Amino acid sequence: MPHHKKREWAEEKRWLVGPYIRLSKDDGNDESLSVTNQKKIIMDFFEREFEEPYTIVDWYIDDGISGTTGDERVAFQRAIHDMKSGRINCMPCKTLSRAFRNYADQGYYLEQVFPTYELRFISIGSPRVDTYLDPDAIIDGLELPINGLMNDRYAAKTSQDVRRTFDMKRRKGEFIGAFAPYGFIKDPTDKNKLIIDEEVAPVVRDIFHWRGNLGMSKAAIVKRLNELGVLNPTAYKKHKGFNYQASLKKNDGLWSPKTVSRILENEMYIGNMVQGKQKVISYKVHKKIHTHEEAWYIVKGTHEAVVDQGLFDKVRALDHRTTRVAPGEQDHHLLSGFMCCMTCGRGMRRKTSRSQRRDGTVRCHVYYDCSTRATKGVQFCKPNSIREDVLQEVILKAIQLQLEQVVNMTAVVSAVHQHIVSNPPLLRLKKQHADQQETLKKLTAAIDDLYVDWKSGDITKADYVRMKANFEKKSDDTGKVILHIEKELDLLSKESGEDSPALKTFLNDQTVKRLDRSLITAFIDHIAVKEGKEITIAFKFDNEQTKAVGASESNQI
Secondary structure, three states: OOOOOOOOOOOOOOEEEOOEEEEOHHHOOOHHHOHHHHHHHHHHHHHHOOOOOEEEOOOEEEEOOOOOOOOOOHHHHHHHHHHHHOOOOEEEEOOHHHHOOOHHHHHHHHHHHHHHOOOEEEEOOOOOEEOOOOOHHHHOOOHHHHHHHHHHHHHHHHHHHHHHHHHHHHHOOOOOOOOOOOOEEEEOOEEEEEEEOOOOHHHHHHHHHHHHOOOOOHHHHHHHHHHOOOOOHHHHHHHOOOOOOOOOOOOOOOOOHHHHHHHHHOHHHHOOEEEOOEEEOOOOOOOEEEOOHHHOEEEOOOOOOOOOHHHHHHHHHOOOOOOOOOOOOOOOOOOOOOEEEOOOOOEEEEEEEEEEOOOOOEEEEEEEEEHHHHHHOHHHOOOOEEEHHHHHHHHHHHHHHHHHHOOOHHHHHHHHHHHHHOOHHHHHHHHHHHHHHHHHHHHHHHHHHHHHHHHOOOOOHHHHHHHHHHHHHHHHHHHHHHHHHHHHHHHHHHHHOOOOHHHHHHHHHOOOOOOOHHHHHHHEEEEEEEOOOEEEEEEOOOOOEEEEEOOOHHHOO
């Protein structure tokens, strides 16, 4: 570019400088492109070559942002805002490509926006650009448009190369996301591999257990998680210090049915790598769109599973199943989560039927029937239902018979006792209860300290009132969480057998005289029913099964 003489300089004018720096993800560890190096180049230019009076007002730095984006470059947009408000009137950068890799944007800003607001734009590297010293080069010259087009094509080629590399990694089952899915962390020795995050993996297991084994609705799961004070995935990432931006909306830390659904549908939790669910429209348009399932990259067995395949399949099969918890109730029905149809393998739902007798009284029957016929149609499974009272009678007799046949009763008693004393969800909830109580204790102490600080003059009365109200709200919220945890502890204690008379009787004299949920949870894995009222009970001990067939007319629904 030929040398141009400076315009006449008004002594009283001073340039308000806002240097712009950008480092792209594609730049990697190239020191010549680093933020530090770009700062050095800009400062060297001002100290050696810039002769007019100037003040550096601010630095605008986009670290890890593509040059083909516009709205996503937060610092660049801030610089534009400050230009329009008059805070800066000069924007230097290392090269044109640091400010623009989009040919259309380069023309738009250099030819329209910057002249409108009288911004002096300086590109220090080759080609040298100074819109104040040589404004005609922007409109009349060919070098800048050609250079902009070359930068644009370079960005397109780089984008294609990056996509090919990412696709290759996806096909190999290597994780390429910026953040691991909830329940996982990146392996410290291999960023493309996932390992289980033991801090929140139990939450994922609870969600699958509540849905698959207890038949809770997603709304009920959301309510329970929020009542227990469990942070949602976005809030958890921020709590761990990740610079995670899920959306522009403020995240309140609460769970939603959509978040629970995404977890329940994600094969990542059974050890399969699933990627490519979204893609950007192009290297210029960075908006993400959803892709069809056929375009996803799914590689099985790439990492350790959080939940087993059986439970995952059970949740999928029960996706349209109604909740097993009656409205307004906390406890679960006796057989919730244990019943399945032997014909189709799907869960059975609990129903109540009412019939009117000749004398006008109403008779109620509680029974289980196949959920497949109810949700998908009668052609997908055979008629299959059984009354709950018949089931309970058969199950009690089956357990009694099974215990009579057990060779090593000591082992069974030991297993049941272990089930009671070392129940992982119960132990984890007890720890959570202790942690929340400690938090409440600290909040109470903080409120007391505030009063002392105010009286001693360390803080103003206004600050005292504001901070006290904030601590009191947190204290109130923590108290509510503690109450919900205590209710959950009571429920889990019943299911684990800590408060179960039936299990205590068994541990004392090895007999079972009545059923309760804790006893069923300790002894039984699942109960399958086949049309014709054949019942198969799979026990947790000795890997044995007991079959019972109800043939009387009273068994029919």
